[in-house]
Amino acid sequence: MTRLREEALGLPVRTALSALERALEEHGSAVLCAPPGTGKTTLVPLALAERGARVVVAEPRRIAARAAARRMAWLLGGQVGGRVGFTVRGERVVSHGTVVEVVTTGVLLQRLQRDPELAGVDVVILDECHERHLDADTAAAFLLDVRAALRPELRLVAASATTDAAGWARLLGGAPVVEARGVAHPVEVVWAPPPGTVRPPHGMRVDPALLAHVASVVRRALAERPGDVLCFLPGAGEIARVAGLLSSVEAEVLQVHGRAPAAAQDAVLSPGTGRRVVLATSVAESSLTVPGVRVVVDSGLAREPRTDHARGLGSLTTVRASRAAARQRAGRAGREAPGAVYRCWTEAEDGRLPRFPAPEIQVADLAGFALRAAAWGDPDAAGLALLDAPPAGAMAAARSVLAAIGAVDAAGRVTDRGATMARLGLHPRLARALLDGAPAVGARRAAEVVALLSEEPPREYGDDLAAVWRAARRGGDAYGARWRQEARRLARQLDAPEAGDRPPAGRGTREGGGPGARGTRDGGGPDGAAGPGDDAAAGLVAALAFPERVARGKGGGAFLMASGTGAELAPESRLRGSAWLAVAVADRPSHAASARVRLAAVVDDGTARAAARHLLVAGDEVRWEDGDVVARSVERLGAIETVVRPLRDPDPALVREALLEGLRRDGPGLLRWSRESDELRRRLAFLHRVLGAPWPDVSDAALLERPEEWLEPELSRARRRADLGRIDAGHALRRLLPWATGDAARLDELAPERIEVPSGSRIRVEYGGEQPVLAVKLQELFGLTETPSIAGVPVLVHLLSPAGRPAAVTADLASFWRDGYRSVRAELRGRYPKHPWPEDPAAARPTRRTNARR
Incomplete structure (x- = not known):
């Protein structure tokens, strides 16, 4: 520890180091709870390495991994790539002397699947485990398996500032919980709700009124408090909008999010020369210290993944941030000095916020998780130690996808092809597109299109995938730089998929080369033959990645996807007249019948059939449709009818079933x-x-x-x-x-159609109600004192006037003659004077004819 800068020696987590080391020595694992700013991310790995351990620190995000490595290297007085290095997707800065390596959880998973023993690693620290990212949960489960079966000496630390410590301790087999109290500076909470009504977030939409209010709170904070302001917003779009609203403030406005250039991210993490406003997504919640920040403005919103498993559509949705996230965000204001947090909601609302964010395993697409579990040897994930079990429906949908692309067999076991896909570090759909697209369009071009699909391009690039591809090639923006880096990585993976992220030979080496670099299969088609043009190549690769989303046009910018879901293009889209599309990115708002197409490529009928051939079925169909039997010979691509011919001689059994369906409907x-x-x-x-x-x-x-x-x-x-x-x-x-x-x-006998009444008439009985009904003229029942019954049920007698209109209803004739007849007689005899109205109907002669009164 003597080689550390003096600043590191004063970090509060230092007081917990001995307890942590003792827990690891005695139990092999521990849960470390330390408030923000105490040094758990930077000092703990260095302290463990000082005692001879080689440490791997897993961070949930690339920006956090790079920043943590740079901070630790600075504390040691060295450079990144020496005793401290980092590896993120597409970038690796390490050397043979590296003893602390910071990686993303995705990189850690790749290593575990390639080398489950993690040879040479003594301690793994899962940082910010409270965020419950799927990769981190999976990595923890795999590491516990490794400790149980292969390397009991491997030590494991689950670290976070705000987490379910008891749950993690149980998961780690009763691991000790080590707490670092720290000396966090006080943070004053200022409740700053919007003055008027604000619509709640819906899907990706955030009410502009809330964003305008957040901008006004930032202005207020600049006027009321010293220091820099860190403002949390849900996404890059909201950051850009608020930045525009703050264009006139007397401070430098910086933007930090997952898509921001590395240079912009580095600028945020370096001290400024004047006052700054940093607009950030949740990437700034954890593992990062933004120097100079004394004030946090929290919009109270976050983004979480959601998956429509039935339609195969995934998207991000805007949600209220959890109380744990709000605490993390507020802590950013007190890392260097006393500060304040302005919360854009009421104190009453705060108590109704969820305690922790939703675990990603419960809401996300699980295809990647299911493939990793199958490659790990546990296709159902039943034996994995997870805080939350994966939902059965989501796992079933994931296994269906894996089976369709050949990644698992009928029993769910990983195939050789699936094992190759798992090593590529891609979503299984994209891995399939890369492997199957390369022989058709060339490795370089397949890698470039898959790189476009692995990180959705900026919206301003448009919705035409081929045009986006050309724009990325020309572009000098941050997205273009990341795209080229990922394309290079994927092209090399096709040449040597086993290479993964193995350490390079030289110290501090970065991944280099480019699409088409020496050693990469670079032909336009198989064996270097001329392949399809870029538009066709983009369409084929997208269709291979998302075969259920190949879509046929219906006119007016509307399409039907093979999955059965409708899709619509924006009114200004140049793709609206296309006959077929391969939809790469789409989302379906909860209130909408159709999905919105965000990114797609034009394909032809043949490409659609080739990419989605597992969905192609043909056969005779006889069914009830539009009120009659329809018999057709049909070829379908999923829900899309591609060929339809009338069926002249359908199977009689199928016709009978169709008729029965018609009767049922x-x-x-x-x-x-x-x-x-x-x-x-x-x-x-x-x-x-x-x-x-x-x-x-x-x-x-x-x-x-x-x-x-x-x-x-x-x-x-x-x-x-x-x-x-x-x-x-x-x-x-x-x-x-x-x-x-x-x-x-x-x-x-039991239910006669007619009953003979005293007049001799045979009157029809109506059986529609609870009792049979006998509607008969009153004069025809003179002398009948007992009510007729049918099957033991008294008949309900409707006594009619001479004109056939109801005069009385009774199920008890004797009572009617005694009590009701007088009033009926008084009412009707003046109206029908030619009909008999005797005072004693029981003694009168029944008749169906008109009798002159005497």
């Missing part, structure tokens, strides 16, 4: 129902309800459960809807009568 009303048929059905329904078996259930559902019992042979002879309309439903229903028991012969 539209009901038995497709048959011919005469009045007699309807009445028979109602009579049978009444007997089933009142008497039960053996009288059949004739509801729609019951009839369609057993069509063979009553619709054959007519149904087997039918070929279309019109044939159903010729089937006599009443004749068919009679097949359901209980003939076998003999009860069918009693149908007219």
